[in-house]
Amino acid sequence: MKRIYLDYAATTPMHKDVLEAMQPYFTDKFGNPSSIHSFGREAKSAIDKSRDLIANFIGAKSDEILFTSGGTESDNQAIKEVVFTNSQRGNHIITTTIEHHAVLETCHLLKNLGYKITYVPVDKFGLVNPDEIKSAITDKTILISVMHANNEIGSLEPITEIGKIAKERGILFHTDAVQTFGAIPINVDELNIDMLSASAHKLYGPKGIGILYVRKGTRIGSLLHGGSQERRKRAGTENVAGIVGFGKAVEIAKIDMEKDDLKLKILNDRLKNGISSRIDDIFYNGHPEKRLPKNISVCIKYIEGESMLLNLDMKGIAASTGSACSSGSLEPSHVMLAIGLPHELAHGSLRFTMGKYTTEQDIDYVLEILPPIVEKLRSMSPLYKKE
Numbered sequence: 001m002k003r004i005y006l007d008y009a010a011t012t013p014m015h016k017d018v019l020e021a022m023q024p025y026f027t028d029k030f031g032n033p034s035s036i037h038s039f040g041r042e043a044k045s046a047i048d049k050s051r052d053l054i055a056n057f058i059g060a061k062s063d064e065i066l067f068t069s070g071g072t073e074s075d076n077q078a079i080k081e082v083v084f085t086n087s088q089r090g091n092h093i094i095t096t097t098i099e100h101h102a103v104l105e106t107c108h109l110l111k112n113l114g115y116k117i118t119y120v121p122v123d124k125f126g127l128v129n130p131d132e133i134k135s136a137i138t139d140k141t142i143l144i145s146v147m148h149a150n151n152e153i154g155s156l157e158p159i160t161e162i163g164k165i166a167k168e169r170g171i172l173f174h175t176d177a178v179q180t181f182g183a184i185p186i187n188v189d190e191l192n193i194d195m196l197s198a199s200a201h202k203l204y205g206p207k208g209i210g211i212l213y214v215r216k217g218t219r220i221g222s223l224l225h226g227g228s229q230e231r232r233k234r235a236g237t238e239n240v241a242g243i244v245g246f247g248k249a250v251e252i253a254k255i256d257m258e259k260d261d262l263k264l265k266i267l268n269d270r271l272k273n274g275i276s277s278r279i280d281d282i283f284y285n286g287h288p289e290k291r292l293p294k295n296i297s298v299c300i301k302y303i304e305g306e307s308m309l310l311n312l313d314m315k316g317i318a319a320s321t322g323s324a325c326s327s328g329s330l331e332p333s334h335v336m337l338a339i340g341l342p343h344e345l346a347h348g349s350l351r352f353t354m355g356k357y358t359t360e361q362d363i364d365y366v367l368e369i370l371p372p373i374v375e376k377l378r379s380m381s382p383l384y385k386k387e
Contacts, residue, residue: 001316004362008294008355009151009179010320014245015204015356021248022206025241033238034229043240050247057250058196059187060213066230067243070210071178073223074197075102075145077212077234078174081221082143082195083110086172090140092116096128096157097338098150100176104334107145116140125287126155126339134165141171148177148186152335152351153286154295156180163192172218178202178210182253183292184261194218200242204356205249209242260356264293267354267363272296274367279374285339285349296352299336302384303377304347311373317366320351344383 005013025046031039033047048062055062068074083093095107097119107117118136122128128146137144144166149156159175166173174195177186181196182203188196196213200206214220214233226235275282275298285297300308305321312319321333336346352366378384 002365003316003318004365005318006352006354006358006362006366007318007320008358009202009351009353011201011207012204012355013357014201014206015249015252017252018205018245018248022241022245025244029240031240033240034227043238046240046244047238050243050250053247053250054211057186057254058181058213059189061216063231064213064216066212066214066233067238067246068210068212068234069208069239070201071100071176071197071199072102074199074210074212075100075174075176076106077220077223078195078197078214079103079106079143079145080110081223082172082174082218083115085219085221086142090138090142092118092138092140092142094118094120094133094136094141094144096120096122096146098122098126098128098152098335099145099147100151100178103145103147103176122338124340125290126150126153126285126335127287127290128157128162130158130161130165133162137165137169137171141169143172143174145174145176148175148180149292150286150335151179152333152349153297153339154179154291155286156184156290156292159193160191163194166194167192179292182250182257183294185257188213188215195220200246200249203249203253206242206245209239209246211246256356261293264354264358267358267360268293268296270360271352271354271363271366272298274363275370278367278371285336285341294354297349298352299341299345299349300374301345301348302381303374305349306347307377308350308370308373311377312366312369315369315373317369320353321349 029042031043033040033044051062051065055065111117120128120132120136146157146159146162148159163173172194175193176197178199181198194215199210222233224235229235281301283299332343332346336349
């Protein structure tokens with residue numbers, strides 16, 4: 001049986017060159033970077049090299065990059081520690097209704113602690129209006145957090161404009177760039193970003209390593225306390241092999257990003273046009289143009305996404321109904337509800353996300369397998385009445 005992976009937004013396979021770069025740091029170059037002997041210095045030098053590569057990739061300075069365990073930790077630190085450190089300036093946070101759970105759950109915690117949270121709505125394409133962000137600002141606002149691109153529907157948010165509004169008002173601006181880092185060009189100065197979260201496993205690097213970019217001069221505390229690692233902003237012995245892998249993944253992304261983007265646009269059109277011509281009663285989620293080309297989110301009426309996923313999996317095709325962090329939940333996606341879909345349609349969504357190793361043959365196989373699955377499931381659905 002074929003095995004087709006179309007869930008690149010959840011995670012990516014590690015690039016062979018990333019694995020090769022990491023391997024010595026599990027065995028021969030195993031030193032603790034905090035040790036002053038040659039083993040430690042060797043490890044610290046590898047960390048410094050990766051930090052330089054990543055900083056250069058987004059137009060930042062090396063000492064503005066903090067290594068974390070991934071996007072969730074980065075989001076948590078950016079929001080909690082900025083708020084706790086700057087609470088004398090205010091107690092109000094602005095975010096959106098479609099953020100990743102790492103942001104939403106953190107805001108929920110802070111709300112229970114007495115902080116004020118404003119959740120700005122999005123339109124039917126999943127885009128937030130910068131003017132609504134501006135209108136939500138009060139004299140107590142200390143942080144705005146808006147994701148760069150949505151992980152479920154792929155829409156790209158107007159973060160340049162939002163960052164400019166934040167800058168003009170002297171408010172810190174954070175973006176969760178987990179889906180865009182390594183996929184599209186990012187320059188923190190051009191986008192007016194003060195803090196940025198990213199994770200290596202979304203760009204063919206290892207799991208368990210991420211970054212938080214923090215603009216110089218931003219007052220932020222440490223989420224973890226203990227040693228003096230990461231300039232006292234993230235205690236704990238560094239994940240040297242993971243950091244090396246992240247650096248190598250960025251090095252590869254810098255070379256491949258443009259050609260990967262072109263390839264994904266072609267594959268996206270092939271899959272979208274193929275689904276549209278073979279299955280009726282469907283519609284696509286997210287903005288038709290302001291979006292990541294790797295992502296297709298489609299609602300197929302009268303059947304549940306979970307049933308389609310199970311049937312696709314039996315044929316060797318891996319896809320998803322939304323965020324990997326929400327799998328197992330019986331509730332419809334908060335993103336689908338936020339863009340105005342009723343529960344029955346929100347439950348009928350499928351997310352296909354493509355990547356570096358996706359082929360035209362993979363897409364054609366999906367187009368061969370999906371329509372009969374839809375036909376079978378609809379034949380069992382009391383909601384479906386074929387004309």
